[in-house]
Amino acid sequence: MPRVLNTKGFEMNSSCRVLSLHAWNIDIELAVNTLIIDSRKVQTGDCFVAINGHALDGRRFITNALKSGATAVLKEADSQAEHGHIDYIDSTPIISFFGLNQALSALADNFYQSPSQQLKLIGVTGTNGKSTITQIIANWVTLLAGKAGVMGTIGNGLFAQLTQAENTTGSGLDVQAEIARQVQQGAELCAMEVSSHGLIQGRVSALDFDVALFTNLTRDHLDYHGDMETYADAKKILFQGAVKHRVLNVDDAYGKMWAQQWPDAIQFSVQQNLSTHTGAYLYCDDLSFDTGGFSCELKTSWGEGKLQCGLIGEFNASNVVAACASLLALGYDFDALLQVAPKLTAVCGRMELFKQAGQAACVVDYAHTPDALEKALQALRVHCEGKLWCIYGCGGDRDTGKRPLMAQVAEQFSDFAVITDDNPRTEPASTIVTDMLAGLAKPDAVQVIHDRRQAIHWAMSQSAADDIILVAGKGHEDYQIIGVHKHHYSDRETIIEMLDNQQ
Ligand SMILES: CC(=O)N[C@H]1[C@@H](OP(=O)(O)OP(=O)(O)OC[C@H]2O[C@@H](n3ccc(=O)[nH]c3=O)[C@H](O)[C@@H]2O)O[C@H](CO)[C@@H](O)[C@@H]1O[C@H](C)C(=O)N[C@@H](C)C(=O)N[C@H](CCC(=O)O)C(=O)O
Ligand SMILES: Nc1ncnc2c1ncn2[C@@H]1O[C@H](COP(=O)(O)OP(=O)(O)OP(=O)(O)O)[C@@H](O)[C@H]1O
Ligand SMILES: N[C@H](CCC[C@H](N)C(=O)O)C(=O)O
Numbered sequence: 001m002p003r004v005l006n007t008k009g010f011e012m013n014s015s016c017r018v019l020s021l022h023a024w025n026i027d028i029e030l031a032v033n034t035l036i037i038d039s040r041k042v043q044t045g046d047c048f049v050a051i052n053g054h055a056l057d058g059r060r061f062i063t064n065a066l067k068s069g070a071t072a073v074l075k076e077a078d079s080q081a082e083h084g085h086i087d088y089i090d091s092t093p094i095i096s097f098f099g100l101n102q103a104l105s106a107l108a109d110n111f112y113q114s115p116s117q118q119l120k121l122i123g124v125t126g127t128n129g130k131s132t133i134t135q136i137i138a139n140w141v142t143l144l145a146g147k148a149g150v151m152g153t154i155g156n157g158l159f160a161q162l163t164q165a166e167n168t169t170g171s172g173l174d175v176q177a178e179i180a181r182q183v184q185q186g187a188e189l190c191a192m193e194v195s196s197h198g199l200i201q202g203r204v205s206a207l208d209f210d211v212a213l214f215t216n217l218t219r220d221h222l223d224y225h226g227d228m229e230t231y232a233d234a235k236k237i238l239f240q241g242a243v244k245h246r247v248l249n250v251d252d253a254y255g256k257m258w259a260q261q262w263p264d265a266i267q268f269s270v271q272q273n274l275s276t277h278t279g280a281y282l283y284c285d286d287l288s289f290d291t292g293g294f295s296c297e298l299k300t301s302w303g304e305g306k307l308q309c310g311l312i313g314e315f316n317a318s319n320v321v322a323a324c325a326s327l328l329a330l331g332y333d334f335d336a337l338l339q340v341a342p343k344l345t346a347v348c349g350r351m352e353l354f355k356q357a358g359q360a361a362c363v364v365d366y367a368h369t370p371d372a373l374e375k376a377l378q379a380l381r382v383h384c385e386g387k388l389w390c391i392y393g394c395g396g397d398r399d400t401g402k403r404p405l406m407a408q409v410a411e412q413f414s415d416f417a418v419i420t421d422d423n424p425r426t427e428p429a430s431t432i433v434t435d436m437l438a439g440l441a442k443p444d445a446v447q448v449i450h451d452r453r454q455a456i457h458w459a460m461s462q463s464a465a466d467d468i469i470l471v472a473g474k475g476h477e478d479y480q481i482i483g484v485h486k487h488h489y490s491d492r493e494t495i496i497e498m499l500d501n502q503q
């Protein structure tokens, strides 16, 4: 008989679940409310999971977790010999677990009874487009009267009912808990962003993906991964598991390469780039753009038809086709998808247009990589009759190499550029700007206004009615991180307020 540990008079209630450790050769079952990785979030009846992280050793916080009412603790063991050893602090079991950090996803899979098998799970990875595609997928399912959830940078939850989250891809515990929540709320599908950090750190290792989708790979996060090949290898992990459908963007060099390795993958392209393969396909014919969005003749292995959609930019055509590919793979009806496509809405902070008569149009976008910034500026150039402005910055404590490259892009593809702050974090804002200026051919031609509000105000006051001002980098974010503190700040709110005041 396994030992069921729920000590300290903790009463099992309806929200209580059982964590079985048999699969890890520990003959114990723990009855607890939930599994929590952060001592600051522990409540009575929780099991605190103390891992040794990148910056801190979570085992330092066991005492805090106990004070907050933890009724069990799983603690990273330093050696295999300690695995399964149990200490008690005031009768609370402290169980040593070797390889705990790598086992989080599987432990939570066991605890929540494999929630990813109880709905259709789509994992989206790549440098740009993850948030947009996951939101489009959930939007599309909702338009077809279904219920779908998302997980990602903008938040987690059922479509249009998001709760903010700290990471794009949450911890191995949090991801499973969120999928379980969505299953309970009746979601038939969840579209989740899978970041390269999430893949390397095993945050999704025990999930059962129905679809794995690749968008593109360009420079980002080299502070963490070191070089592009290591970054690509991290993304590739999503496709190496036992996933049912692989969906690859063959307009991207890596997507094309991976399509050789997985000839049965579904390929999609907006440029008719398909390579010989045995799998299904989607591509766009007669793709055209106007201020109302894009339209094309969508040719696929499921049929052909007119795809029309209000999202701006070629990359959004690619994102919509990617979303369509995933839904077709899961059996959604082709004609039904095309019929409701014109009703898909812009994603919060992604190419979002704010316009008032007599004023330059402002577009808030989350472009924070050289490639995204170039694509966003190119997309807007087509619609711009006057001058194109670019207000942008680069994050602190993140890939420094992308700073001069983003500056080069802004110089090349806009008429007027304003460099401003974007989450300097613990770096001096002036250092970030110096790194950016190093990429410019004419550094004197650029305005530097650190305060984002003032930068937007200045551009608005200098621009003409037929100009477009791209405000890039923060998108949906409603904060500016200075030092370790988050201050409330939103480009969207700032622009709405400034436009209102000019009426
Ligand atoms: C460098 C990195 O990736 N860190 C991630 C990692 O944290 P870690 O395990 O190394 O944590 P740590 O800070 O060393 O702390 C160790 C342990 O002590 C615990 N702790 C800490 C303090 C305390 O008072 N009590 C306590 O219990 C922590 O909860 C943690 O479990 O695992 C955590 C849980 O999964 C993540 O939240 C955390 O993301 C940090 C916040 C982060 O900034 N990550 C970025 C780089 C990131 O992951 N970004 C990607 C992609 C972004 C994108 O392109 O969209 C993402 O998916 O978000
Ligand atoms: N398919 C795409 N190709 C290139 N750029 C894109 C694409 N889709 C969106 N973008 C650009 O990248 C920005 C970020 O898009 P999105 O938030 O969808 O990406 P993400 O992959 O979720 O990014 P993050 O890694 O920060 O979560 C957009 O605001 C837009 O400028
Ligand atoms: N989630 C990504 C994008 C952040 C975008 C930008 N606002 C910044 O802070 O650099 C990251 O953490 O690298």
Ligand SMILES: [Mg+2]
Binding pocket: 130, 131, 132, 152, 153, 154, 168, 193
């Ligand atoms: Mg995202």
